[in-house]
Amino acid sequence: MNIKDITVKFAEPAEAKYAELIVRLIYESALQRGTGIAKRTPEYIAQKINSGKSVVALHGDRLVGFSYIESWGHGDFVATSGLIVDPEYRHLGLAGAIKAKTFELARLRFPFAKLFSITTSLPVMKLNSKMGYKPVTFSELTDDEEFWQGCQGCKNYDILQRNNRRMCLCTGMLYDPKQPLPEAERPNPYTMKLKNTLKRVLHLKR
Numbered sequence: 001m002n003i004k005d006i007t008v009k010f011a012e013p014a015e016a017k018y019a020e021l022i023v024r025l026i027y028e029s030a031l032q033r034g035t036g037i038a039k040r041t042p043e044y045i046a047q048k049i050n051s052g053k054s055v056v057a058l059h060g061d062r063l064v065g066f067s068y069i070e071s072w073g074h075g076d077f078v079a080t081s082g083l084i085v086d087p088e089y090r091h092l093g094l095a096g097a098i099k100a101k102t103f104e105l106a107r108l109r110f111p112f113a114k115l116f117s118i119t120t121s122l123p124v125m126k127l128n129s130k131m132g133y134k135p136v137t138f139s140e141l142t143d144d145e146e147f148w149q150g151c152q153g154c155k156n157y158d159i160l161q162r163n164n165r166r167m168c169l170c171t172g173m174l175y176d177p178k179q180p181l182p183e184a185e186r187p188n189p190y191t192m193k194l195k196n197t198l199k200r201v202l203h204l205k206r
């Protein structure tokens with residue numbers, strides 16, 4: 001398999017037909033990883049596609065990857081979410097290509113917004129850090145209720161609530177277009193992942 005055979009592009013309404021497959025891929029991967037995940041419905045995903053807020057990766061007419069963006073706090077923040085790569089297409093650099101495309105989409109549609117993601121995934125920490133994101137506490141992210149309500153479907157939601165939304169098992173990462181982190185100061189994703197794991201073991205999963 002060669003990444004050159006795969007097209008990564010802004011999704012168009014015709015691609016809403018993949019919504020159920022996307023939900024299934026996200027759900028099955030979360031089960032396999034044993035991590036929490038904000039549950040999404042096919043309707044929600046289709047709406048992201050129809051409103052021009054998604055990126056798809058296609059191998060011919062097979063959907064092999066996806067991610068979407070959403071703005072929060074009246075457009076002050078944009079979250080990149082729902083990143084998924086079909087298990088048969090992993091380790092080709094596809095997540096990197098999808099991330100780059102969602103970044104482009106977010107910067108085009110919301111040029112003044114800060115970008116963020118919350119994640120437990122080492123590959124995502126690596127990609128974010130390469131792009132100039134830095135790890136932050138949740139207090140630096142959006143305070144938009146609706147965003148945090150999206151965590152309700154996650155199995156770790158009780159932890160978020162118990163900590164008054166200040167922290168959870170995910171690491172928050174933020175890209176500020178006014179101050180992208182210079183390369184020399186970019187955080188080490190392995191250290192971030194280690195902290196993330198320690199947090200789970202020592203403090204939170206009591």
Ligand SMILES: CC(C)(COP(=O)(O)OP(=O)(O)OC[C@H]1O[C@@H](n2cnc3c(N)ncnc32)[C@H](O)[C@@H]1OP(=O)(O)O)[C@@H](O)C(=O)NCCC(=O)NCCS
Pocket residue numbers: 029030082083084085086089090091092093094095096097118119120121122123124126127
């Ligand atoms: C996470 C995921 C999107 C990565 O997709 P991918 O196409 O295989 O990733 P890439 O090939 O673009 O690799 C991106 C980086 O992560 C690294 N990476 C990929 N899988 C990894 C793994 N399992 N463990 C550690 N590092 C990994 C790669 O080496 C690469 O780093 P590098 O640029 O320093 O070499 C994919 O595994 C997936 O869909 N997982 C399930 C859903 C998920 O976890 N989504 C994120 C939710 S926040």
